[in-house]
Amino acid sequence: MNANSVYLHIPFCRHRCAYCDFNTFAGQQARIPDYVEALQREIQALTAGAAERLPVHTVYFGGGTPSLLPISAFEQILTTLARGFLLSPEAEISIEANPGTLTADYLQALRATGVNRLSLGMQSADPGELIFLERQHHFEDVINAVTWARQAGFNNLSLDLIFGLPEQHLGTWEASLDRGLALAPEHFSLYALTIEHGTPLKRQADLGLIPAPDPDLAAEMYELACAKLTDADYLQYEISNWAKENSNSPLPTSHSPFLASQHNLQYWRNQPYFGFGAGAHGFVSGFRTRNVLAPAAYIRRMSLTAAPLEFPRTPATVNAQSIDRETEIGETMMMGLRLTREGVSDSRFQARFGVTLREIYDKQIDKFVAWGLLEWADDHLRLTERGYLLGNQIFSEFI
Template identity: 35%
Template sequence: MTPTLDRDRPKAAYLHIPFCRRRCYYCDFPVSVVGDQARGENSGAITQYVEVLCQEIELPVELPILDKAVPIQPLETIFFGGGTPSLLSVAQLDRILQTLEHKFGIAANAEISIEIDPGTFDLAQIQGYRAAGINRVSLGVQAFQPELLTLCGRTHSVADVYAAVELIHQAPMVNFSLDLISGLPHQTLDQWQASIEAAIALAPKHLSCYDLIVEPVTAFGRQYQPGDQPLPSDTSAAEMYRLAQQLLSTAGYEHYEVSNYAQPGFQCRHNRVYWKNQPFYGFGMGAASYLQGQRFTRPRKTREYYEWVKAQKSNLSSSPPSASFQDLLLDTLMLGFRLAEGLSLVELAQQFGKLSLDKICHSLQSHYAQGWVEVVGVEWEAIAQLPLEALPPEARIKLSDPEGFLFSNQVLADLFADLE
């Protein structure tokens, strides 16, 4: 069967701001290092990039197969990621938002997020961001131990973290998130617990706790091999994951996604667009769009990105091939199982067919038996027996917390092997 696709225009946009003072040792994102003194108001490189980025936003929307009869939708979520977007001046950020407003419109209740780093902004700047429309900030902390910050190549100190949070409160910016990384070289369980407890004490509305992935092209990738010391062992990394889940759940945070926790009402609306495999626009160097099952990734190098935008303006580029049924199914499963709520059985069957749903459940039988996979709203044995119209609308399939999340890679690898 042909899977149903979301024919509506996207209501989410990601903006990639690639500039950093220096590259962190774990980072494999497309970034451009500008040094400690460069900022939006004094950097020709940043000024030029903002100009090209706004040109890209104004381009005709990709994929001519989009139904022209369907009107452009106002954006309900916008996310400035990087890089270090807080190197933008208020005027530059405002210009980008005004360009988005002109092209798409921005909903009155839109969530507009920006990633910021400690030590890269002052009170006037964050207040200016707020006046321009930013209503959510994500502060890149990573660790509360000076030695671990140095080891990661971070440019900020622990004191900078506390100063940054104070500025966030003064702005005031109520909806703020902190990022932490577990599994760092030489990191101990006690250090990880101390970082979690320090973060809880700052009372952010949202916390992201990422497990370090050692990418080959990074400085860490050249120094360390996954699974070898001084990286924590797999057992230690699992203990860190369980500890974060325990401490944050006790503190009142919902573990709503594999790596993310939120106080009630403060889940990241933009990131939920990704996890629910919904369409979105992406703008900027290395950014990706997802439209009607097709992904468009921009070049990861500055010059190539500028040339790409110029070519788009001259209508010299071509559209990529359509995604296959298999790709759409696997993407939906991989992303949806990241959410604590999991996936709707009815929606899976409607989009991919009841036969696909039965195959999925058959593949997951062993993981259900060991407690890594759960269903709600229906008995496991009844799923294969019931026709689509008899499935309860509330029936869902999900990974258990924390064990299913912890072993999600194994669950998905087994599932994908059976479905391919």
């Protein structure tokens, strides 16, 4: 049986950043105690409907700002998860943290709960860029957070950075990368800024108050990052993600590195995950599930006594869409081809779907291999370096 992953959404932030379109809310922290209670009820409701205790190998607290939760919330939620699921003793347990919300004591206590991976939203080392993004932290907060996390025993840290900001220069981007590299995290996630509908940034762009992002410059920034991270011995394993190899690891390094985000690999391999919390998505037993968005509505739904629902639905579920084989194949390709080292394994594909990649995608494979955008590495079909920047156009021909 495939091991599962668990995602828990924490939809609270102190302030909404100018570019953010995630399901998160400022000024609602007073709801946190009820929300933590509701999360536990949702876990219990789901696991009560399962035929057996299902194995879980990764847990991810995302947001929002999970580091706004008190330590007791992590203790309670992890205890509830361990009761309802077969939680692996080696499980990767990650939280996203906003550097301005952390203290040395908090990180010590957090590590003691069993959380073993931190993903810090650094975004930039440039004070002007942080103000532009309306981030509520300074780069010094990132330095402190990394120092305290190391003292607390965290040995799996990730930094998130954003590039392609209006008026960002190659020089400030390189300086942010250098300052991030100097902190020696195990992992980097680097994202190009996209101006999303409904955000303050979109309104500023529509009013002509900020210049439109320059895609050519963003591509140069991406290429610069690829070169610098490779020079610093990070392995790129996904279009936007890099990880250090663990020299003590007995695992082979030919595909995704040992310190890759095991939780995100679950998504890219199109493997099952449960989503708990307001707006959380899941992919379980052939269903894609989606929860009610608003924290108040989520808390209300989970506080009512309801008759047991058919697995994997819970009272918070507002949509459970059955995924047919053809859709699952397309999604497996679209997500798997993002993995720049392992891509999609033909043997795993055949074991899962009963056909080879060539039996379904012969024409697409021939075309993109001839154009130098896809390649075979043993039995893995993957993007070439030239293909990284054209990923979306390539993926669209596999769905």
